[in-house]
Amino acid sequence: MTVSEVLQGVVSTSPLGVVVVDGLRDVVVSNKRAVELNAVHDGLLDDRVWSAAQRTLSTGEDLEVDLPAPRGAAERRSGLAVQCHVRLLNADAPRLAVVYLADQSEQARMEASRRDFVANVSHELKTPVAAMGVLAEALLESTDDPDTVRRFGGKLYAESQRLANMVGELIELSRLQGAERLPDLVAVDVDSVVQEAISRHKVAADNADITIDTDPPSGFRVLGDQPLLVTAVANLISNAIAYSPNGSTVSISRCRRGDMVEIAVTDRGFGIALADQERVFERFFRVDKARSRATGGTGLGLAIVKHVAANHNGGIRLWSRPGTGSTFTLSIPFFSEGDAHDTDEQEAQ
Structure with missing residues (x-):
């Protein structure tokens, strides 16, 4: 393999977008990543990148610019944000500029x-x-x-x-x-989690004349942290009580589905519109702001449930239909004796 082939391989496999351009705007070298970051279109250099390269070719100075996606473009809708660094390829012969492009989309979103x-x-x-x-x-x-x-x-x-x-x-x-x-995950009894979560909101349920109905004890154990799981289930119960009409029933069920244990909380409230269902786990999002504030809601309960699920390698999903009610299902990995053996080995190491 020649030196030229090695260099071409380095450029083509770089996680950064790389473009070499001359003073006539001809793209001398570019890699696939530069195309993915929209710096090169059909062999032509993007106008904004060319503007930055021109300044470097004229002044000889390094230049760093942020390139948000053009207004109205599909890239803007996807949140693409690129940081562009331009420098002369050779200061003694300022005819070529090299452009390095880094995807900053995640940082921009954060x-x-x-x-x-x-x-x-x-x-x-x-x-x-x-x-x-x-x-x-x-x-x-x-x-x-x-x-x-x-x-x-x-x-x-x-x-x-x-x-x-x-x-x-x-x-x-x-x-x-x-x-x-976060605490280390251990074997947690699902039935005790459900009972403790119910006890936290029994007074609120009684005050609203709401019955909390549960299925029989399951005997399931999950791999988790009990206080966090109680908080998550309690938040789901609190949410169900807050959005249920007086005199109705909130149901809690447990089942095993594959390697996961599912805890479902169902209310008979007014339901959640499809347009709002994707947002209910966002911080401070409320389907009914007036009702949430009236019941003391903070708009953070479901966001906490989402993060508890993620920290347990689990998930949370929602089924809802306006006028019918909603079911929130928390999924947590099932605990088996093999998990206990693996935990003991890790502690021994």
């Missing part, structure tokens, strides 16, 4: 998600804080009226609880998304 998250948190925290300020002011003006003080005091307490719940769920969500190490 940054956009971070901005949205900060904006959402700011908005969501502002609502209870503002309400608490108004209620505190009303209390100060009603010190001589015990009934008014009790009424406003109760509302102030409810808003403070809502704020505390939101902060707690934000901390939990941050932990699940990798801010700190």
Whole structure:
């Protein structure tokens, strides 16, 4: 293999897009990755890349530019974002410029998600804080009226609880998304998870005259962390109670499907429109904002369920039909004795 063939192989297999262009805009060398990143179209250099290359060819200076997808293009809809670095191929003979292209789409999506998250948190925290300020002011003006003080005091307490719940769920969500190490997964009894999750919301169910119906104990065990699994199932039950009419039933069932154990929570609420079903696991998304806030919802419960499932190598899926109700199904890997043997070996190592 010649040196030329080796160099061509290096360029063609590079994870970066690579383009060499001359002063006449002729593409001398390019690789497949450059085409995938839309720097080269049918052998022609993209206008934005050529503009950057021209500046480097004229000044001799390295140049780094970000290339978001053109407005209205299909690439823009897919979120493609490219970082372009241009330098002279040889400073002593400034006739060729080499362009390196890196896919920054994931970083751009993460940054956009971070901005949205900060904006959402700011908005969501502002609502209870503002309400608490108004209620505190009303209390100060009603010190001589015990009934008014009790009424406003109760509302102030409810808003403070809502704020505390939101902060707690934000901390939990941050932990699940990798801010700190999660516990090691062990054998967990599914029936105890379901019972503990139900007990957390028995009072809320009784207050709404909602019956929580469960199938018989299954004896299943899963590979997981019990507190996290209880939180996930409890969030599903809380969500079902919040969106169910008074006097209805929330059903919980367990089954094994292949290597997974499924815990399904079904309500008889008003259901979720198809357009909203893909978004219900997003942070702060609410199908019915007024109803969610009225029941103390933070808009974070289902996002936490999604991340608990992911951290257990499981999944969460939704079936819903407007006017009928919804079923959320949490899937967690089944625990077998072989899993216990593998865990013992890892600890021994």
